[in-house]
Amino acid sequence: MSSKKNRKRLNQSAENGSPLPSAASSCAGARTPSAGARTPSAGSDFAAAAGTLTVTNFLEKDDKIPKTFQNSLIHLGLNTMKSANICIGRPVLLTSLNGKQEVYTAWPIAGFPGGKVGLNEVAQKNVGVRPGDAIQVQPLVGAVLQAEEMDVALSDKDMEINEEELTDCILRKLDGKIVLPGNFLYCTFYGRPCKLQVLRVKGADGMILGGPQNDTDAQRMAFEQSSMETSSLELSLQLSQLDLEETRIPSLRSTPCKPVDERIINKTSDVLLDVTQSPGDDSGVVLEEVTGLKCSSESAREGNDQLIKEERLLKFSMGAKCNTDTFYFISSTTRVNFTEIDKNSKEQDNQFKVTYDMIGGLSSQLKVIREMIELPLKQPELFKTYGIPAPRGVLLYGPPGTGKTMIARAVANEVGAYVSVINGPEIISKFYGETEAKLRQIFAEATLRHPSIIFIDELDALCPKREGAQNEVEKRVVASLLTLMDGIGSEGSEGQVLVLGATNRPHALDSALRRPGRFDKEIEIGVPNAQDRLDILQKLLRRVPHLLTEAELLQLANSAHGYVGADLKVLCNEA
Numbered sequence: 001m002s003s004k005k006n007r008k009r010l011n012q013s014a015e016n017g018s019p020l021p022s023a024a025s026s027c028a029g030a031r032t033p034s035a036g037a038r039t040p041s042a043g044s045d046f047a048a049a050a051g052t053l054t055v056t057n058f059l060e061k062d063d064k065i066p067k068t069f070q071n072s073l074i075h076l077g078l079n080t081m082k083s084a085n086i087c088i089g090r091p092v093l094l095t096s097l098n099g100k101q102e103v104y105t106a107w108p109i110a111g112f113p114g115g116k117v118g119l120n121e122v123a124q125k126n127v128g129v130r131p132g133d134a135i136q137v138q139p140l141v142g143a144v145l146q147a148e149e150m151d152v153a154l155s156d157k158d159m160e161i162n163e164e165e166l167t168d169c170i171l172r173k174l175d176g177k178i179v180l181p182g183n184f185l186y187c188t189f190y191g192r193p194c195k196l197q198v199l200r201v202k203g204a205d206g207m208i209l210g211g212p213q214n215d216t217d218a219q220r221m222a223f224e225q226s227s228m229e230t231s232s233l234e235l236s237l238q239l240s241q242l243d244l245e246e247t248r249i250p251s252l253r254s255t256p257c258k259p260v261d262e263r264i265i266n267k268t269s270d271v272l273l274d275v276t277q278s279p280g281d282d283s284g285v286v287l288e289e290v291t292g293l294k295c296s297s298e299s300a301r302e303g304n305d306q307l308i309k310e311e312r313l314l315k316f317s318m319g320a321k322c323n324t325d326t327f328y329f330i331s332s333t334t335r336v337n338f339t340e341i342d343k344n345s346k347e348q349d350n351q352f353k354v355t356y357d358m359i360g361g362l363s364s365q366l367k368v369i370r371e372m373i374e375l376p377l378k379q380p381e382l383f384k385t386y387g388i389p390a391p392r393g394v395l396l397y398g399p400p401g402t403g404k405t406m407i408a409r410a411v412a413n414e415v416g417a418y419v420s421v422i423n424g425p426e427i428i429s430k431f432y433g434e435t436e437a438k439l440r441q442i443f444a445e446a447t448l449r450h451p452s453i454i455f456i457d458e459l460d461a462l463c464p465k466r467e468g469a470q471n472e473v474e475k476r477v478v479a480s481l482l483t484l485m486d487g488i489g490s491e492g493s494e495g496q497v498l499v500l501g502a503t504n505r506p507h508a509l510d511s512a513l514r515r516p517g518r519f520d521k522e523i524e525i526g527v528p529n530a531q532d533r534l535d536i537l538q539k540l541l542r543r544v545p546h547l548l549t550e551a552e553l554l555q556l557a558n559s560a561h562g563y564v565g566a567d568l569k570v571l572c573n574e575a
């Protein structure tokens, strides 16, 4: 099959649009640029039509969208959505180069850069990508049914959670979420983040999706695939090893997916290689665009059935799902079964954890924090020997976006302590006594599992000044927190439980909280100066490929007066 023919067919079928009538009608206007026109945007439009986009961070949260929905969204530009046949508010299947998949909802953002997809941190974690990586984004065109039953694994730290309550929480907060076995679900349970791995899903149609296949196989295939993409030398090597015999393709199934015949994989590689090769091609399509073309065989479903079938087989052989498969979503009637989590999953998390060296421009604050927090948690006997009371509470205060939450996460990660996270506004319940009960439960658990850190973000929402309090609940919560903080260490865990609070408005806090013995250490996390901004920019750009020289970075840092870390992060993402 010639590469030109292939490309022509891919273009034609991409122009034909989605096979679903509804998708086709609501995505009217989807158009793919011609391969011959090699304008700067042609490459990204081409890739978008193929569904291959570049990962970038979420630009900024849209206040008009409820918080619960924001976590299920990915951001796209309108033109990119048109090119990729993606409809607003519809589910899309993300597939990374390493074969990880997740389903999110497509959301347009005005002015979002073309050819890019904005993923939040959790989404990046789920599909194992970072900004700058390529990812395939395809509209779901298969059936989406209710999940009748779902097996999930809890990490051992969450094993003692009441399963009934957690089930309620999952069904309420993740209602409508499309689940894929092997992926992680994140939800906040009484202010504490819980991570669950989906092991098995049984659909309303009786189909059962198991976990991902043998990882080693998948990794091997992914490696083979990526090596084919990146090196022309390896391409010719692979080509010489190909079995060019015609092979009959067995009928396809809509559920995953056993490893297929080796010959079929060879045959599929053959087809893909055929697409990627364009010697002496006059269209001038560069290698990345050609790689995009290879992925675009997915959107070429109508014009090239055989090619699609073969690519599906390759995906199947990697244990991946196709966007035409049946998917299952969590509903209020889904039965949730719990088991213990696989230890391997913890390792995957580590690469996304915040460390001290990711925090820019706060070296003096970090030094104090390490002395004040790490020492008592790591060596409580030192404090006992010298009769010095270890701090119970440390308050980080400063303007929004300066890195308070980031510091708390880094401390928790580096100390290796058990961490409970309480988000002030989230834990407040309108039901009588429920907030206090949650607080008591969190403190009791932290004491049991010492050394531990209780991190209370947006402390001012939980403990405002009692004299100006709007209602009785606020007063009772403040009183409860005071009592709980006074009780820290009374069970023989002196210095082993620390409450770390973060607030933008320290003066709005109840003054009793800032008394010695409670939040008696306060650290200001202020607006960075030019030197700090340079450090933050360097740390933010450390893992992002860029062409900025040191001098340009310095100039940028000098001219970004008043920018805090979060602003600089957005600046980098937008650039």
Ligand SMILES: Nc1ncnc2c1ncn2[C@@H]1O[C@H](COP(=O)(O)OP(=O)(O)OP(=O)(O)O)[C@@H](O)[C@H]1O
Pocket (backbone or CB within 6 Å): 358, 359, 360, 361, 362, 399, 400, 401, 402, 403, 404, 405, 406, 407, 502, 503, 504, 536, 539, 540, 564, 565, 566, 567, 569
């Ligand atoms: N000093 C910093 N170094 C590197 N990145 C930073 C820094 N400060 C902020 N950021 C970036 O900004 C993002 C938001 O910061 P963070 O949530 O820690 O701010 P915050 O002070 O807790 O804000 P808020 O008070 O609104 O909760 C971080 O995820 C990080 O990417």
